[in-house]
Amino acid sequence: MLKDLFNKKKKYASIPSEQSKVDIPEGLMKKCDNCYKIFYRKELYNNLNVCPNCGHHHQLNAWERIDSLFDADSFVEWDQGMITANPLDFPDYEKKMESDRSKTGLNEAVVTGKGTIDGQATAFAVMDARFRMGSMGSVVGEKIARAIEKARKESLPFIIFTASGGARMQEGVLSLMQMTKTSVAISRFSKSGGLMISIMTHPTTGGVSASFASLGDYNFAEPGALIGFAGRRIIEQTIREKLPDDFQTAEFQLKHGQLDQVIHRQDMKYVLGTLLKMHQKGGTPK
Incomplete structure (x- = not known):
């Protein structure tokens, strides 16, 4: 199948x-x-x-992604009003956040909620690289953790699309703590029997790639997506070797066993809908 x-x-x-x-x-x-x-x-x-x-x-922005996947008028957003503070008093952080809110129409770098894909209900999170390069701050981690918890309580599968430059430097260690928070939420979700599907899009790097992005029951990616932790130049300087031209691409990760499949965007809704039907209790794909 x-x-x-x-x-x-x-x-x-x-x-x-x-x-x-x-x-x-x-x-x-x-x-x-x-x-x-x-x-x-x-x-x-x-x-x-x-x-x-x-x-x-x-790149697709968050709402373009949602429109491309979910059945018409089925998506309901969660935690829309959550806005980050400036916990470390980082200079001009509030101004930069306000600029991104105005530019993108989003309050943060992730949209969460639930809806149906080919009639199959699922919880959902999608990151938007236009907002602070999709960086993971305290609100991003909190929204994702809350979405996973709601999926567990409502017995829904959880699908996440990642696009991120990594942890948000303006929030220091508070952003790094989100790696643990989201990973613990996924562990609890998995132990309860929940299904998680992770799709890594361009780029998925840093603390995001090292935490929730890689913890799905299925780990997929879009063609050509950059996926990795440290940058290519840093790795080459550290190991003193020239890396392959396709290093850290989705295709490279698939070839080396880090992904289950690279999926073309035009096939994404079909694949996700079919997997949701396969994992539905007592359900079989038609």
């Missing part, structure tokens, strides 16, 4: 035809970061922000 699930034939958008040179309003077009071809933003959006030419996965 799983072999068929992961080998499902993919249907990608066709390559667009050449456009004549005309005056184009600013913001209408977007250049692919990988192959440098130019597309209409709407075309990329309709293709889930995946390049129709080379398959490069551009």
